[in-house]
Amino acid sequence: MRVGFLPRDNPYQVRQMPRYNPAEIEPKWQAYWEHNKTFRCPEFPDPAGKGKLYVLDMFPYPSGAGLHVGHPEGYTATDIYCRYWRMQGKTVLHPMGYDAFGLPAEEYAIRTNTPPRQSTEANIANFTRQLKMLGFSYDWDRCLSTTDVEYFRWTQWIFLVLFDTWYDVQGQRGRPISELPIPEAIASKGPEAVAIYRDGFRLAYQDEALVNWCPGLGTVLANEEVIDGRSERGDHPVQRIPLKQWMLRITSYADRLLADLDSLDWSTGIKKLQADWIGKSTGAEVDFPVVSSQGTEGLNPKAIRVYTTRPDTLYGATYLVLAPEHPIVSKITSAERSAEVQEYCQAASFKSDRDRTEGDKQKTGVFTGAYAINPLTQEPVAVWVADYVLGNYGTGAIMAVPAHDVRDHEFAVKYQLPIVQVVEPLDATAEELAEIRSGRVCFAGEGIAVGSRQLNGLRTKQAKALAIEELSKLGLGREAINYKLRDWLFSRQRFWGEPFPILHELGPDGQPNGQIRAVPMEDLPVDLPYLEDYKPHGRPEPPLGKADASWLYVELDGKRYRRETNTMPQWAGSCWYYLRFISPGCSSAFVDRQQEAAWMPVDLYIGGAEHAVLHLLYARFWHKVLYDRGYVSQPEPFQKLVNQGMILSYAFKDQRGALVSVDLVQEDAEGVAKHVQTGETLQRIVAKMSKALKNVVDPEGVVKEYGADALRLYEMFMGPLEATKPWSMQGVNGVRNFLDRVWRLIVDSKAEESRLSEAVQDIATSSQQDLVVHSTIAAVTQDVENLSFNTAIARMMEFVNHFTKESVRPKSAMETLTLLLAPFAPHVSEELWRILGNPESLAYAPWPKADPEKMKIASLEVPVQVNGKVRTKVVMPVGIGSEEAERLAKSHPRISELLEGQTVIKAVVVPGKMVNFVIKPA
C-alpha cells in the first residue's frame, strides 16, 4: 500500500470545488501519481502478491498530428484492465513507448525542414503530454523510443544474432553459424570459401533479387508494403528492379509460425489472416523430361520440375507453363521461336506486378517450341511461357490442367490448347456435367478420377496419394510443400532508420571484395552519422553513402572496411520492444534474463487490426529466433491478442453518392441533413475520420470540454471493444452527465467546499441495497475480466440510478461504487475516495468482493407460456421444484382460462426461468 501526499509545488491545489470539475481534479491527480510514482512497476513480480500480469498496448507512431481518438480506445481498455488487476493484487507491468523510425517521420521532417531526430523528439514530447492528460497508469520510467541510441544498439545486436544464425532443418531450429556443417569440398578451398558458404545459410543474408523499387519514396519496399503495385505509404508506383538487398529468412520459420498459432489466445479471424499470409499448401513436384529441338545435351537438369497441389489431375495436364524469369526458358526455346519468346520475357521483366495484373487481366503467353514428356501418359506436351505464372513461387513452372483450373482454362481457351477432363464432380446436374465433359466449363473441385488409368474411380484425396506413389517409383515426382510467405526484404535506402552493423571488406582496389563481417558486439551501437542532406534522390544508392569518410570507413584488425549504408525498415524496432520494456535500463543485455523469465509472455496485447499480418508476424519470427538461441524463455511473445475496433465518424453523402465535408452540412429541426449551398437533402453515413471530410475528433479538445474521465468512459461505453463504432459528441455528453450524477450522489454540491453529501451516512445497508451493491460488484467484476466494458458501465449507471432515489445513502455502498468506477474514471474516483475520508490513493485498494449470501432473493417473476407465447408472469419462490412451479403456473387464472377445454400435451418447466404448456384442442 502506497501512502501518497501532494507535492508542495503542485500547481493544482485543492480549491473550493462544490461541483464536479475535471479541469481541476484531473491535473491534480495526474501530478499526484507522477510525484508518488504510484504506478512504478517493480523489477520482479511481488512474491507475496497474486502473480504477474503483463499488459501491452501497441505503441504509437508519434506523428506530427498528435493523438487520434483511436489511440485512447485501446489504451483505456488496457488501463482499466491493469487498474482492476492491481486492485486484485497482481503485479502489473504496463509500459508505453514510441515507434519512431521510418518513412512518415522522415517525410514529416523533410516537409517541415527539421532534422528527423529533432522533429521526432518534438512529436514524442507532444504525444507524451497528451497521453499523460488521459490518466493512463503507465510506468513512465520504462518509456522508450525505437530511435533511442541505447535502444537501437540492441536492435542492431539482435540483427547480428540473426546474422549469426542458420536454420537447422532436421532439428527444426535456428543454431549458431559456427555449428553449420561445412562440406569437405568447401573446407578444402580455404577460409574465404567457407565464409561465402556460411553467408548462404545465415538468417540475415544479402541477395540480388528483383525488388519493389519505389522512385517516389526513394527506397525499396517489402512485398507487404506494396498494395496493388503501389506503395502502401504515399501511393506511389512501384517497379521491379534487380538490387542487392538484405533479406531475413522468415520462410525457414513458416511452418512453426503457422503451427504455433494454435497455442495462442487470438481471434480466429487474425489467426486465419496470418495462416493465409503464410499460405501453406501441400502437393507434389513432378518432373517433365524436356524434348527440345535444340537437343538436351547441354541441359542440366534435363527436366522441367513443376509444383502442383493436384497431382491427381496429371492425366489432364495438356501443356506446361514457365514463368518468364525461369532460367530454362532461353535454353529450350526453339530457334524459330527465340525472338518472340525473348521479347515476351523482357517485356514481362520490366512490368511491375501491377502491370501484370492490371487492365482486362487477359492472360498472355508464347509457345517456346519445346515439348516435355508427361511422366504418367508418356505423351509430349507443349511448353509455354506466360506471366500469369510467378517466378518466385513453387518451382516457377506449372503443369496446366485446363479442365480443372480456372486460370489454365482461360489460357487454354484463348490459345486453343487441348482441354481433357479427368475429374468427375460428385453432385452435378446433367447439364453441368455435359458442360464439364465438353471442356466448355472448368471444374476445380474434388470428385472422382476418370480417364486416368490406374487412378480411375478414386476420390481426389486417394488419387493424389496414388499419383505421388507412382511418380516416386519412377523417380519423377515427390510430395512437396510450398508457402506463399517470402523472405523478408529488410533494407531500405533511407536515412531515418537503424544502420546495419555490417562492414564490407575492401580489396586492394578500394572496392568491396564481397567479404562481409559483423561490427563487433562491443562496438555497438552504430549511430547514424550527421548528414547535411539526407533527402532521397530517387536513385537506389542510400543517403548514408554520403556520410563523412570517418563514419563510412573503418579499419579493424588491419583491414579496411566500408560500412553498410542501407538502413533497417520501420518494423525492426517494433519486433522486440515488448522485451526491452521488461528491463529498459539493462546495459549488459537486450533484456535481463531473470526478469524476462519472470514477466513473459505478454498476457494481453491490444492494438489495431491493421497490424494483423506485418508487425505480429515479424515480431513472432524474431522472438522464435531469440528463443532458439536461448535468449528468451517462451516460444511465443503475445499470449492473448485483442483488436480494438475502428472509431468512425458521421459523414454525409449527396444523391450521386459523393461525400460532403461536414462543414457544408446543416441539420434542420427534423434532423434532416441539408447541403448548405445547394439545399440538397443528404444521407448520413458513417465513414473513416478524414481531414478532407472535416470529421476528425481531437481527443485533446474532448478532454478540455468534458474531461479525461468522460472521454475514457465514453470510448468504453460506445459499444464492444472489438466493434467498429461511430463517434457521437452527444454520447460524450451523456457519460459526462453520469459522472456528474456520481459526484452529486456523494458530494454536497451546495456547499462551498468539497464535503460529503448529507445523504451519505455511516449506516448499515438494507437488504435491498445489499442486493444492488453485491449484484453490481459481481457483474462489473465479470465484465471487466471479459473486457466487456460497455456493459460494466451500464451496471454502474443502474447502481447510481437506484441510489440517487435513496434519501439516505450508506457510506459503505458509496465506497464500493467509487472502487468499481476507479479503473474506468480514475481521477474522479480518487477525488471521491478522498472526500469519503480515505487518505491514501485507491490505486491499490482491495477490489470489492461480491457476497453471494447478500444477492439471494426470496422470489422472482417467472414468465408462463402457452404454445411458446408468453401469456402472463407468476411470482414464484426461488428454488421452487418443477412440479410446484407447474402447479403454480396452472393455477393462475389467465392460464387456467387458456387451458380450459384443451389437452396439455407437454409442460416444459425450467425452474426459475419459465414454464411452457404445449396444448392442443381436446
Next chain:
RNA sequence: GUCGCUGUGGCGAAAUGGCAGACGCAUUGGACUUAAAAUCCAAGGACCUUUGAUCGGGUCGUGUGGGUUCGACUCCCACCAGCGACACCA
C-alpha cells in the same frame, strides 16, 4: 472473384436457446423556478382492441426466405445489403 466481420426502436447498443430492446443519447410530459438553464420524477417498438379515462387484451416485430426446437436475435441451410482484408501462390 475469394475470405472475414456486421445487419435489433429515431440513434449508440443489451440479451448467445428461455420475458427482445438493459444502459445511454435524442424526444415527450410533469415537479422545482418570477423565468430559463441545471436538477429530479416519469413515459416510450409498431399496429389493433377494450374504456368516460385507466387497468387490461390481442396481432406483428431482431436484413430476406426456409429449417431444427415445446421455445430461435441466438443453432443450421440459402440469399440480400454494408464494411474490411486478400487478390493469378498452380
